[in-house]
Amino acid sequence: MQWRNTSEHYGVVAKSFHWVIALLVIGLLGVGLYMESLDPSPLMFKLSFWHKSFGITVLALVAARLVWRFMNTHPHSLPTHAGWEKTLAKITHGLLYLALFAMPLSGWIMSSAKGFSVNVFGWFTLPDLVGENEQIGSIARSIHGYAGYALIVLIGLHFAGAMKHHVIDKDSTLRRMLPMVVVALGVMIAPASAADAPAWTIQKDQSTIAIEGTQMGAPFKGGFKTFDGVIHFDAGNLAGSKADITIDIASFDSASKDRDGSVQGAEWFDSKTYPQAKFVTDKFEAGTDPNSFIAHGQLTIRDKTVPVQLPFTLVVDDSGVATADGTLTINRIDYGVGAGQWSNPKDVGTDVKITIHIVAKK
Missing domain, CATH: 1.20.950 (Fumarate Reductase Cytochrome B subunit)
Structure with a gap:
């Protein structure tokens, strides 16, 4: 009690x-x-x-x-x-x-x-x-x-x-x-499963999924230009909240044609075989600070699915527009991305930082 x-x-x-x-x-x-x-x-x-x-x-x-x-x-x-x-x-x-x-x-x-x-x-x-x-x-x-x-x-x-x-x-x-x-x-007396939280529509022109990594010890940045998904979220109904995000691998852009072309190949994303990456939530939980939450889910890249936790903050302005910002770090080797001859972190860092900025409306 x-x-x-x-x-x-x-x-x-x-x-x-x-x-x-x-x-x-x-x-x-x-x-x-x-x-x-x-x-x-x-x-x-x-x-x-x-x-x-x-x-x-x-x-x-x-x-x-x-x-x-x-x-x-x-x-x-x-x-x-x-x-x-x-x-x-x-x-x-x-x-x-x-x-x-x-x-x-x-x-x-x-x-x-x-x-x-x-x-x-x-x-x-x-x-x-x-x-x-x-x-x-x-x-x-x-x-x-x-x-x-x-x-x-x-x-x-x-x-x-x-x-x-x-x-x-x-x-x-x-x-x-x-x-x-x-x-x-x-x-x-409630039904066994919670009712879905309200649906939110991603504002694609204002939302970004960015990544940061290192190549030969030097940092580089990039991101995916095309992604979409279904989001149901309510801070008061986390049991009924869920998200299913799909990312177009071919839309990766790091401002380097050589790098962008090579990462689409079979040793990296293999985008011809696996054209999409997906993030599907298992559950949401409240964070320790106001407006903070943690999305627990499964991130699938290529044919590998790994459980991840995405901490994020959510702010809804007076007009009802929601802005979510979050960051997580993954190990690319866990997903078979750049494995084999590319697995040496001195050549390409194994840790990849993913930053999301999602703007959505009901």
């Missing part, structure tokens, strides 16, 4: 604060609206007693949650969140905290100003925040009412945002705040 937050997930304590406060606030808003319709009666006084007690409880929980938030790592926004979504979320959360403090405090002041000390569950009585004062009581009542209606709007926005991420974007924004019992139930 994970008590504290991580950069990817909320811990048990943060989740408990969130859901207990949410349930109490929704209940208090409902009771408060109902009390507005009541004339003075034993029922109204009983409801008022419980309303105040639970309202003070919310005040204490919100204060404790805020302290816990500053004591913990806060999970970062998913890289698929647009800039406007992140800004709106920050504004909504800030206003929620403001309203959650304003509601119980204004209720406490209103009760004190009307000459009714706040007794909490019959356990103890809070000190009055102000003396009896009709004008202050009236102002506090107005603040209490406006804060209540503001909370209703903010909770509605918060709920709408969560549903948008869960139903439309199909990311993990809602799932990583759900209690474990709900997540476990969802796993039990």
Whole structure:
């Protein structure tokens, strides 16, 4: 059981604060609206007693949650969140905290100003925040009412945002705040395989696959001009994410006609027999830093397939364009490229660095 937050997930304590406060606030808003319709009666006084007690409880929980938030790592926004979504979320959360403090405090002041000390569950009585004062009581009542209606709007926005991420974007924004019992139930009733993450279209004119190697000790650079593939990716649905990339070997270009011609031969890529290289993912996992991931997959060159890991970063801008940058180093001998008389690393280095820069849109 994970008590504290991580950069990817909320811990048990943060989740408990969130859901207990949410349930109490929704209940208090409902009771408060109902009390507005009541004339003075034993029922109204009983409801008022419980309303105040639970309202003070919310005040204490919100204060404790805020302290816990500053004591913990806060999970970062998913890289698929647009800039406007992140800004709106920050504004909504800030206003929620403001309203959650304003509601119980204004209720406490209103009760004190009307000459009714706040007794909490019959356990103890809070000190009055102000003396009896009709004008202050009236102002506090107005603040209490406006804060209540503001909370209703903010909770509605918060709920709408969560549903948008869960139903439309199909990311993990809602799932990583759900209690474990709900997540476990969802796993039990979910299909055996995760639904595919959203598809992305590679922008070929903006994307590159570059390589770096050495020849007779001197570095050289090159790349493949033609490649394409299918990418399904969602940072919140890594189980449903996958990629299948095909590279046209004949499109290799290192700005040297002699080198580019020779590497197409039988001792190197043998592009006539093996015209394509392929990278197919097995799974994705989150990296240690925000927006970082690792693609585990199989890289096939010629007739050799070798498992590789491709660490990469992913950034999605406000317009929804995703940019992925990653680097891995392979040993060309593992793929039978330049083997035999060319296997001596003094002639041609065996380590080849591959750098990807992929720009994609949904």
